Amino acid sequence: MQVNAMEKKRIQSVVMLIVLLAFTYGAMVITQYNVVEGFVSIPKAFVWGITSFYPTASSFENLPGILMQLGRTVLTSVAATTIAAVFALFFSLFGSKVTKVNNVLSVVSRGTATVFRNIDVAAWALILLFSFGQSALTGYFALFFVSFGFLTRAFIETLDEVGASSIEALRATGASYPAIIIQAILPSSTPQMMSWILFMVEMNIRSATLVGILTGTGIGFEFDLYYKSLDYNTASLVVISIVVVILALEYASNYVRRVVL
Structure with a gap:
């Protein structure tokens, strides 16, 4: 009984993970979001913040x-x-x-x-x-x-x-x-x-x-x-x-x- 309960819980977790991944992929397709471009832009944003977004004397x-x-x-x-x-x-x-x-x-x-x-x-x-x-x-x-x-x-x-x-x-x-x-x-x-x-x-x-x-x-x-x-x-x-x-x-x-x- 305990083994069956653990197996059932594991299957439910896998199903929920698959559903979550499906929703995530669907949202990316609908919004035309590019994951690679998103991660590549992070260093560029960081560099811009250091070079432009800082207080000056004026x-x-x-x-x-x-x-x-x-x-x-x-x-x-x-x-x-x-x-x-x-x-x-x-x-x-x-x-x-x-x-x-x-x-x-x-x-x-x-x-x-x-x-x-x-x-x-x-x-x-x-x-x-x-x-x-x-x-x-x-x-x-x-x-x-x-x-x-x-x-x-x-x-x-x-x-x-x-x-x-x-x-x-x-x-x-x-x-x-x-x-x-x-x-x-x-x-x-x-x-x-x-x-x-x-x-x-x-x-x-x-x-x-x-x-x-x-x-x-x-x-x-x-x-x-x-x-x-x-x-x-x-x-x-x-x-x-x-x-x-x-x-x-x-x-x-x-x-x-x-x-x-």
Whole structure:
């Protein structure tokens, strides 16, 4: 029996591999992608990056403007994440199996989180362009909706992990629903929730660059402007600034998780 099960699993793996290779080959044929040319172009792209895509002394004259736009992008990402976290907390309380009020609200909360989470931030930006145009508000709402969906789902899973024993003990003493949330749920789940919020801030700063290109705002627009004007030296300075800020924020968030949480 065990030999037959292992043989069946091996056959299934081979079949899945064949199907994957077939899909890959079909995609290459449809898109007319040449694998050899793709690999040959990698060294050429690397050489071009070394010889053309680097900051110069003249490009540093634009650094104050770059840092100002980068600061706006970071603040927008933080604002979108924190406000989304507040809304996500309320929806997660209704959606969690531990804290749900009734099954209808639980299904609605989980369904809302799924819809908002599975629509990509670029798609949200394109959808919102029709309503708000190319403005900072478009980028803010795009980041807000994605953050809301992701954090609601993450908070629901966090609340579901909370032990039911303390909740049942408070219910046995006649504690009200708000008292149970404040005294049992939030103290035990807050550290994990804070960790998710910090993670979402990092993700939003990365996504804000793409959103800025689509909405014509922030550091993404700054990069797009220099790149399309063939000012590759300043464009590279924008990229380096983004990388430095992301690494610094990641280090700071890891420090907070390790020391504070």
